[in-house]
Amino acid sequence: MKKHNFSAGPCILPQEVLQKASEAVINFNNSNLSLIEISHRSDDFVAVMENARSLVLELLGLQNKGYQALFLQGGASMQFLMVAYNLLNKKAAYLNTGTWSSKAIKEAKIFGDIVEVASSEDKNFTYIPKGYTIPADSDYFHCTSNNTIYGTQLKEFPSFNGTTVCDMSSDIFSRQLDFSKFDLIYAGAQKNMGPAGTTLVVVKESILGNVNRVIPSMLKYKTHIEKDSMFNTPPVFAVYTSMLTLQWLKKLGGISFIEGVNNKKAALLYTEIDRNSLFSGVVEKDDRSIMNATFTLTNESLKSKFDAMWKEAGINGLNGHRSVGGYRASMYNALPLYSVQALVDVMQELERIS
Numbered sequence: 318m319k320k321h322n323f324s325a326g327p328c329i330l331p332q333e334v335l336q337k338a339s340e341a342v343i344n345f346n347n348s349n350l351s352l353i354e355i356s357h358r359s360d361d362f363v364a365v366m367e368n369a370r371s372l373v374l375e376l377l378g379l380q381n382k383g384y385q386a387l388f389l390q391g392g393a394s395m396q397f398l399m400v401a402y403n404l405l406n407k408k409a410a411y412l413n414t415g416t417w418s419s420k421a422i423k424e425a426k427i428f429g430d431i432v433e434v435a436s437s438e439d440k441n442f443t444y445i446p447k448g449y450t451i452p453a454d455s456d457y458f459h460c461t462s463n464n465t466i467y468g469t470q471l472k473e474f475p476s477f478n479g480t481t482v483c484d485m486s487s488d489i490f491s492r493q494l495d496f497s498k499f500d501l502i503y504a505g506a507q508k509n510m511g512p513a514g515t516t517l518v519v520v521k522e523s524i525l526g527n528v529n530r531v532i533p534s535m536l537k538y539k540t541h542i543e544k545d546s547m548f549n550t551p552p553v554f555a556v557y558t559s560m561l562t563l564q565w566l567k568k569l570g571g572i573s574f575i576e577g578v579n580n581k582k583a584a585l586l587y588t589e590i591d592r593n594s595l596f597s598g599v600v601e602k603d604d605r606s607i608m609n610a611t612f613t614l615t616n617e618s619l620k621s622k623f624d625a626m627w628k629e630a631g632i633n634g635l636n637g638h639r640s641v642g643g644y645r646a647s648m649y650n651a652l653p654l655y656s657v658q659a660l661v662d663v664m665q666e667l668e669r670i671s
């Protein structure tokens with residue numbers, strides 16, 4: 318039986334997407350050729366890239382608004398430096414909400430002055446700082462919408478008049494936002510979209526071309542825009558699988574539909590964490606992530622019993638990140654409600670027998 322997959326990333330993808338992707342590896346579009354053994358310049362693959370890029374803008378509501386969607390390589394981690402390379406002249410403002418933000422800050426410091434407008438490091442990133450000011454002369458403001466490791470999520474974004482950049486790796490396509498408030502969004506594919514190997518970048522073209530430095534071709538957004546995201550060989554399997562996931566999401570009813578499902582899943586689990594005295598949530602309630610729920614046992618001596626029980630129930634990927642400990646249930650778009658119910662059942666069973 319298929320496992321209940323709560324893995325934080327790479328993570329669960331829709332079963333029908335995996336089915337279609339695996340078929341295309343053997344016989345792509347009835348060509349009697351594999352997706353991964355044909356030219357990326359073939360009509361069939363060019364159509365995949367175009368479709369994937371346009372589905373991104375359609376689902377985000379960013380069509381005809383001056384944005385370009387790109388499928389690049391190097392992971393979200395490459396974007397930590399590409400963002401600064403392409404946008405940072407003198408000074409940029411960063412909100413530090415965890416490991417990924419910290420890594421983005423480290424890379425950006427190579428290119429200019431970084432103002433850390435606020436940080437939640439004092440409490441091991443268990444909350445989202447609020448009420449900070451962003452210097453008006455910042456070239457851009459950078460934030461991380463969802464903190465995969467700690468299980469916090471920005472519910473509101475600061476109103477900043479300048480360029481706004483957001484790492485949405487772990488909650489893109491999971492909830493409705495006014496995406497036009499962002500000038501550059503990036504997300505590694507392996508949480509909510511597809512396999513590792515491609516990174517989605519959605520960028521407003523008008524913010525580019527304002528830095529003085531020479532940017533190597535591969536690290537320059539304009540290169541990839543001019544070449545329709547095909548400057549060099551794209552990761553064809555990752556892009557194709559991402560396209561299938563985007564089609565799946567569109568067919569279901571898009572982000573507004575999946576947001577409803579995601580809210581139900583999160584409510585089911587957080588209600589149990591709060592109700593069951595054997596468990597406690599790790600982060601501030603107001604800042605809880607809908608995607609990644611972190612929690613601990615209130616009685617550590619139950620650990621081996623609980624671990625055996627959830628494994629027995631067919632649950633996978635529940636261990637917390639090594640820097641946080643405890644448990645983390647990642648409830649990405651493709652995770653069904655019944656998988657969350659299976660976890661809640663185990664939590665209630667532990668309570669019953671303890």
Ligand SMILES: *Cc1c(COP(=O)(O)O)cnc(C)c1O
Pocket residue numbers: 326391392393394395417461463464465484485486487505506508
């Ligand atoms: C996973 C993750 C990253 C790192 O992504 P890579 O593609 O492995 O570089 C960056 N930011 C966030 C928020 C993540 O969840």
